[in-house]
Amino acid sequence: MTNKIEELQSKRKILFTRLTKVGDFRRGTISVNYRKCGKAQCWCAKEGSRGHGPQYIWSTKVNNKSVSKNLRMGPELEKYAGETESYRKFSELCKEMIKLNEELCNISLAIEPESEEELEAMKKKLPETIQEETQKEIETMLKIIFRARKLKGKDDLEALEMLIRTGMHKIGSRLLEKFLNSEEYISPSQVEVCSDGHPMKYIEEREKEITTVVGKIRLRRKYYYDSKCGKGFVPKDCELGIDGSSLSPGVRRIIGIVGSNRSFSLSEADISELSGLQINSKAIERNCHKLGKEVESYVNQLEQDNPSESNSIMYISMDGTGVPVLKTETAGRKGKQENGESKTREVKLGCVFTQIELDKNNRPERQENSTTYVGAIESSEEFSKRLYAEAQRRGIERAKEVCIIGDGAKWIWNIAEENYSYTGIFERAIQIIDLYHAREHYWDCARAVYPSYRKKQSKWAERRKRELDDGDVEAVIRAIKRLSPKNEEAEQVCKSTINYFKNNKERMRYNTFRAKGLFVGSGVIEAGCRSVIGQRLKQSGMHWSVSGANTIIALRCLIKSHRWEDFWEAKSAA
Structure with missing residues (x-):
């Protein structure tokens, strides 16, 4: 294997030498044209005549537009002919260079040991290789730092910080790349099976560029093919959580937290400034929507989370707030505009929180970090299921008392009294109008x-x-x-x-409610409408699709419910 690498490296040196000898070149081709003037008496009109000429025309494309020039015979024609020929040679050499380099990269990244002894030697050499590269990067940074100090006569802390961060990212990306590509040799003869149990055939090793929190790396993976299903499979992508994505889980996490709080265009600038990563707003948008769907699935599978204590009072509160949507999302719906049209769709937001004791002034006190949220643009019946599931997750059966607080909206009290297919689940709840x-x-x-x-x-x-x-x-x-x-x-x-x-x-017996030490206001859910929904989805110029809004609502509800870390731990354990 080593001999093969040395042979390819030698060929590459020869190609580099040939490239330096190409000389001046320009793109394009030279064509030879003859033309007939159209005059009946001219000799060009005679049969067999090619016409006036030859006329030499150089042509090429610049920014997808054709560019041409008439060439005079003599030095100009000879110059253009030589330069275009040099370009042809240059292009051929480049193609040859690319092919050779790809072969070299595949071999150097995929050096597979031919024996156990060679495998052990590779393992021992890895830390040494990483240390050497780290040392080189640090030396390069120090040279730049001392050169800048000499030129300016002082230290620029901000510039030093950013320089060192960039350097550390470069070291980190090389470390991560080498570590992930240095796994123990997996024999291509190892049998992999698809989800239907079909044995898959090993085809080849393939590279994939992924963006990580420390920069871009090239990952080597084994590719298998299932002829019965007609599908390819890369086990390593599934193992690392990058199946169908060129972004690492760490980067997706950054995108999720930033994109759920800021517009996608502002998120692009924020991520660049805070992490040094260049991720365009469209990629941020796609990943936020994808994460939102994963979050929805995760929350639906939660059994119990932050359950209430047996001596606690559980509050369930609901409210609605309008979110600007695309015109297609309001077709046929009556609204508050002068023409009777609607520009918004209602987000139904619910929250669950608990109270154990009163404060020093004998007022009800919400337990710290006890508030969790659920929400979506959906029907009251669908929302009732969502809210019921959250109340169950929070341990509604264990609570000493259950209270439902809301304003006068009919759908709120329909849920409280009927709860649709879950009739009676809130029957013991005290109902309180804000x-x-x-x-x-x-x-x-x-x-x-x-x-x-x-x-x-x-x-x-x-x-x-x-x-x-x-x-x-x-x-x-x-x-x-x-x-x-x-x-x-x-x-x-x-x-x-x-x-x-x-x-x-009966929902307004405030003297009785206060005597029991209960909340009589819906401030928590009203604040939630502003902080969970309004701050992200009701910004100037925003117009959402219902599905797009719901994925962002799912993300924000998860984060505001203090479940973000648990979500990523669950993904890692899956």
Whole structure:
């Protein structure tokens, strides 16, 4: 094997020498043209005449556009003819050089031991080789550092940091490449089988360039083929988690965390600045969507995660928030625009958190890091299944008390009372309408009935506040009935508000809820709508597909639920 490498290296030296002797060259070809002027009396019109000429034309392509030039006979023609011939020789030598180098690379990367003794020798030599390359890289960096200090007369810390980071990445990539390509020799005769149990035939070793957190490396892998399935298989790609991808798991992790927080175009710049990796925004977008689907599958398979304690109170809260989508995603849907169209789709977001004790002021206190999120653009029925699964993961059966908090949206209380195919799972839950949302309703009446009298509005609403805080919903209803609306619009506001309080009165016994030490506000889920959804999916100029939005929502819910590390550990263990 060593002799073969030396032979190829010798041929390469000869090719390099021949390349240096090619001389000046230019691309293109020279053609010889004859033309007929079209005059009947001219000799070129006679039969057998080729026409006026010869005319020598040099032509080539620049940026996919044809470029040509008429050449004068004599020195100019001879010069162009010589240069184009030199280019032809240069091209042939380059092709030969590429072929030879590929053969050399394949052999040098795939030096396979012919005996156990040779294998052991290769293993022992690897650390020595890596140390030599590391030493060379460090020496190169030091030369640059001392040269810069001499020129500037001082140290530039920022430049030094970035230089050393680049150098360390170069060392790291070489170390990683050599380590991954130095595995013990696997005999091509080893039998690999596909998922259907068919034996696969070893074909050859193939290289693959992948981007890692320390830079690009070339990976050597064994390629097998299953003739029955008509598919190829690379065991090493599956083992390393790079099957169907040119990005390492570490890079995909970086993409996931950055791309879930920033727009894809800004993520490209952030990743470049923070890690030195050049990954375009489209690749970031594709990988974020792919990760989002993997996250969805992972969460669905979770059995129990961060389960509640037996003495805890579990809160389940829901809300909806609009996300801008592509026009095709709102076709046929009624919206709030003047023309009746919609520009958004509603994301249903749910959260689960727990409370064990009260704070020093006897107010309910949420357990630290106890909040987990689920969400998607989907129907209420589908979302109820998602939320139910999360409540189960969090140990709803173990909780001392279960509370459902939300605003007045009908779909929230449909889930709470019916929970669709899971009827009764929340039947023991205490249902609480967000206090601040309830207050907004009687304020709507005050503004409608006393539109020009702010003092009257405040005085009337203040009395309703005391009644509502005391859980006396009936008193609030009676007060609204006593109002004298001056127009049909105000009358309609009062009627709808009365119905609202009647339909939700048992969810507004705030004196009882507070006596039990319970939360009466939906601040956690409202903040979640802003932090989990709004900060990433509602930026200026964004328009999502439903599937694209859902993958990013899945990513953000996982991260905000403190499951990011667990997700990657599960992927590594798979």
